[in-house]
Amino acid sequence: MTLANLWILLGSACIHVVTHIALKRSRDRTAFVWWMLLFSGVLFAPVLVFAWQPIPWQGWALLIGSAVFEAAYFYAIAKAYQGADLSIVYPLSRGAGPTLLLVWSIVLLREPLTWGGALGVLTIVAGLYVVNLPRLGGWKEPLRALRLPSSRWALAAGACISLYTLIDKVGIGYVEPLLYTYLALWWSVVMLTPFTLREIGWGGLRAEWAYSKGWTMLAGFTSLSAYALVL
Incomplete structure (x- = not known):
């Protein structure tokens, strides 16, 4: 990895944290995510003009x-x-993602396991465990915390990260990376819309926009920017 690539990864990570800070500050997270993705799709619409290409069925x-x-x-x-x-x-979510990605890459893509990869996974798992320690002597607490719905949702999010990243590794071989990311974003909006409307309705969406439109627009910019950088 070159120094330039390292700086890109660090920059992407910092931008990504901003997205999560904005999400945490929202009142209704489900509505916030919907608006964030919608705004991101509108903001980056020029991608369709400057990066469009014929896309094969694959x-x-x-x-x-x-x-x-x-x-x-x-x-x-x-x-x-x-x-x-x-x-x-x-x-929990961002750490579980690369850990599971390594597993899927070995099992599904037949990529070899290197000592560096194995050490990286062990480091991530150890870091996840330590960061969830409430105190130095509470070594069993992180395992108990996994019983909480929020922890399980975070791990589920990490599993989703690993799966869409695995697909993306193959997908950008067929589609220009920025265009690929942009179109996948719009399909995500389409798929989230019925679940969002079922939970909160248009009234909930309007209320969240009125409450946090500034943070929503910031997150809409950072969410796609962070992922596009690493592609």
């Missing part, structure tokens, strides 16, 4: 498949933040 199939897990991720992360703080949900 590309469509992969980006729609990715969108299924992206929509599930946003739904799960919204549920997780309803019952837990950023300090718990963020490391």
